[in-house]
Amino acid sequence: MLKIDLDKCIGCGECEEVCSFGAISVVDEKAQVDAELCSLCGTCVDTCPEGALEIEGGQEKGQVDLDDWKGVWVIAEMRGDAFAPVTYELLGKARQLADELSVPVTAIVLGHGVKDKAPELVARGADRVVVVDNEALVHFVDEAYAKIIAHLARQEKPEIILAGATATGRAFFPQVATMLETGLTADCTGLEIEEGGRNLLQTRPAFGGNLMATIVCDDRRPQMATVRPHVLKPLEADTGRQGEIIDFEPPQELLDHRVKVVESVVEEAEGPGLTDAEIVVAAGRGLEKQENLKLVEDLAHCLDAAIGATRAITDAGWISTNHQIGQTGVTVSPKLYIACGISGAIQHLVGMQGSDIIVAINKDKDAPIFDVATYAIVGDVKEVLPALTKKICKERGVDV
């Protein structure tokens, strides 16, 4: 919460001027804050010439006692009635990090009717589960989620908090970092503890994916990171694991928000979803024209696979951007990835190189995609794909 020291305030109005949210007004030569509008961004704090503004619970640079912060947290994400798979992936990594730091793993789950689900988080690696089960949280609302998690973090002081780099995580997690005045590394592909210390080494692609940057938040806590789905491996469920389940009943001010959810609609997709598919057949510019996408669709149909695409062809409007795989698309790690007429640019590779088996079809024997391929087929997709489809359909008894 933003606090104003009225003895120090000289009513200069600089805070009112810089506030983008219209949360501050100067009345009778003293600044006043409207807590409803204040986003706790801290711009006014940095601007005030008298040092009259302070975010309560905020951290002074260089004055954070890092030893006060202990434990690894994972924000569990619900997808309908079940946990999003990224939750289990994060718990697997959290378990490893926590074991190295000799601290417990805590999962935080918010929603309505979620309490019964808590044991699943224990089975996947959590030592403690904090359940925030409230009717007001039946729909995801970023503001309420952010306030509750920031509140819990101020109370319990975890040293690391992880969330999925999903639409949900991307919506609320930066707000939590702002409220806690700490750093956040988005879209990490690797997380490790520094040798001989407690800092989290957060690795992510930078400069268009041309190099990997390792980011350290060494003077603030908690250390916060989001990780894309399908980058980390989950632990097998162990129903014999024991853990503590704690209920937290949030006070009303944490549940208050400015969003009214009118309707929640689940998008219906044809065939398996791209990020969850076991087999992905992906199309690139080597298909030469949009009509030839049919060759990829036929093979995908035969294999009950999802269809992926490079940015070259989503930009060209051949297929919707929902199919784009890579740095600015989704990350996939299926059992089988078939790359059809794809060159293997780094921005594409970062989204698919975790696949178990990669089959690449390209007429250029030196194409970079072959560097990551398990099997290379050097040939024209217009000839290879129909032959492959015919053979596989026959084997599987599927009509195209």
Ligand SMILES: Cc1cc2nc3c(=O)[nH]c(=O)nc-3n(C[C@H](O)[C@H](O)[C@H](O)COP(=O)(O)OP(=O)(O)OC[C@H]3O[C@@H](n4cnc5c(N)ncnc54)[C@H](O)[C@@H]3O)c2cc1C
């Ligand atoms: C900031 C940034 C973000 C980006 N994000 C993404 C992203 O998320 N995902 C992504 O995919 N890209 C992304 N890109 C674009 C990326 O750099 C490449 O341009 C893109 O992946 C190339 O797509 P492509 O392989 O389909 O096309 P091309 O690079 O044009 O390759 C076509 C390939 O097809 C082969 N070929 C041609 N004809 C045939 C044939 N008849 N039979 C067989 N093979 C044939 C060619 O030999 C070639 O290797 C991004 C770029 C930038 C700068």
